Amino acid sequence: MRIVAPVLLGGLVVCAVAMVSALSGCRRDDALKIGYLGTLSGRHSDLGVAGRDGAVFAVEEINRSGGINGRPVELVVRDDQGEAEAARKAVREFVDAKVAAIVGPMTSSMAMATVPLVNESPVVMVSPTVSSNDLTGKDDNFLRVFPPSGSTARHLAAHVRQGLGLRRVAVIYDLSNRAHTEGWYHVFRRHFETLGGEVTASATFDAGVPTDFLALTDRLLATRPQGVFILAGAVDTAMICQQIRKSNPRVALLASEWSSTPELIVHGGAAVEGVTYYQNVDRTDTSPTFTAFRRAYRTRFGADPDFGAVYAYQSVQVISRGLASDPPPGGLKKAILAIGAFRGVQGDFTIDRFGDAERKPFLMTVRQGTFQRVEAQ
Structure with a gap:
């Protein structure tokens, strides 16, 4: 047809x-x-x-x-x-x-x-x-x-481990959209660990509840990850990136497509420079x-x-x-x-x-x- x-x-x-x-x-x-x-x-x-x-x-x-x-x-x-x-x-x-x-x-x-x-x-x-x-x-x-998140999660895990050469990654995800974030996290973790990577720590929050992101990210960074993977909407991802950059300006920042709206850049500014993720639309x-x-x-x-x-x-x-x-x-x-x-x-x-x-x-x-x-x- x-x-x-x-x-x-x-x-x-x-x-x-x-x-x-x-x-x-x-x-x-x-x-x-x-x-x-x-x-x-x-x-x-x-x-x-x-x-x-x-x-x-x-x-x-x-x-x-x-x-x-x-x-x-x-x-x-x-x-x-x-x-x-x-x-x-x-x-x-x-x-x-x-x-x-x-x-x-x-x-x-x-x-x-x-x-x-x-x-x-x-x-x-x-x-x-x-x-x-x-x-x-x-x-x-x-x-x-x-597409279902499993495929994209495996792509990101392979890129982080083999493309970027990172072995240690911490993860933070939003429970207010748990059906998306939790499944994404588990597939990513399984594939990343299969490739020899290690998830040093994971943390959760609920976008509907006030959260101390600085305290949360400090706990993650205390495990000395080479990268932090954030599964959240654009505004929360931007806020988390700002807190991470206050403590560690060099750690790699990873995200999912959920956060890739203009609000990420509006609210994140310089803190979201270098955020890496997979998506199915190429704006360029x-x-x-x-x-x-x-x-x-x-x-x-x-x-x-x-x-x-x-x-x-x-x-x-x-x-x-x-x-x-x-x-x-x-x-x-x-x-x-x-x-x-x-x-x-x-x-x-x-x-x-x-x-x-x-x-x-x-x-x-x-x-x-x-x-x-x-x-x-």
């Missing part, structure tokens, strides 16, 4: 029924409704807002091209507030509204809270950024365009497809797209491809899985029979206040 390339230019604005939305326009009774679920308020809202904007951008693009089989798409936006019950309430509202699909959620903890509800309904949920290994290999209504890509996407997105939102926006955009595109095949009621999942291979703005990716994505990650770092791609050693 032919893969349709994105259309990136045009000018109409789509309607959105939302708790948080800046869109306006006219509603059509025959519109296909797609829900968007993300954290739009609170500490981790940077990722949720980016995802919302990416979904908005994709829906606007689809409507400029005539909609899906001639029907306009209407984006219905809900804020999960980073709270399980708010997320479940939003999913119930989506199901009652008979949305064609749900884009989201953006964090693994919200996915763990909502997937059981989605599985009780005919609605398919396509997440842009959830990577929890707990959701891997399951035949359910949860699909994703972001100069290919014609990504350059056109970035230019159009910047015109629409006044800023470059970060990884959450790119993945949410691609989630809507996946749903659109499935709906374009005109599946019967309850048949969207089967339609998406039958397609299998999709064209992204940075290369192709696949979704397997369990709804799990596969793509090759890029090694990235923060250099001179920008995210830069580096070649893995």
Whole structure:
């Protein structure tokens, strides 16, 4: 089946029924409704807002091209507030509204809270950024365009041990998104130790509770690690890096893609220089497809797209491809899985029979206040 390339230019604005939305326009009774679920308020809202904007951008693009089989798409936006019950309430509202699909959620903890509800309904949920290994290999209504964290964790462990030559690493991770961070940590640790590395210490915190990061990082640094691996959102990662640099300006800093939003640099400044991580979006890509996407997105939102926006955009595109095949009621999942291979703005990716994505990650770092791609050693 032919893969349709994105259309990136045009000018109409789509309607959105939302708790948080800046869109306006006219509603059509025959519109296909797609829900968007993300954290739009609170500490981790940077990722949720980016995802919302990416979904908005994709829906606007689809409507400029005539909609899906001639029907306009209407984006219905809900804020999960980073709270399980708010997320479940939003999913119930989506199901009652008979949305064609749900884009989201953006964090693994919200996915763990909502997937059981989605599985009780005919609605398919396509997440842009959830990577929890707990959701891997399951035949359910949860699909994703972001690969499970196990693969990326093994890439990072190999780079730290063999590429950077580090043997001793300490780890700190946020329990507020435990479904993401804890699984990431365990896979990283197992693979790192298999390669001859040692995790000298591990520490946890909860982003919802005030934390003395200086005391926490001092305990980690007391074990004399060569690197510190931080599994947290952008703001907390930035704060942790600042405390580490007060005590040790030379230790290597490692992170996961969760923290790679502009907020990391805004709040971290010079302290996050050299932070290394793997991700699946290369902001320095100069290919014609990504350059056109970035230019159009910047015109629409006044800023470059970060990884959450790119993945949410691609989630809507996946749903659109499935709906374009005109599946019967309850048949969207089967339609998406039958397609299998999709064209992204940075290369192709696949979704397997369990709804799990596969793509090759890029090694990235923060250099001179920008995210830069580096070649893995």
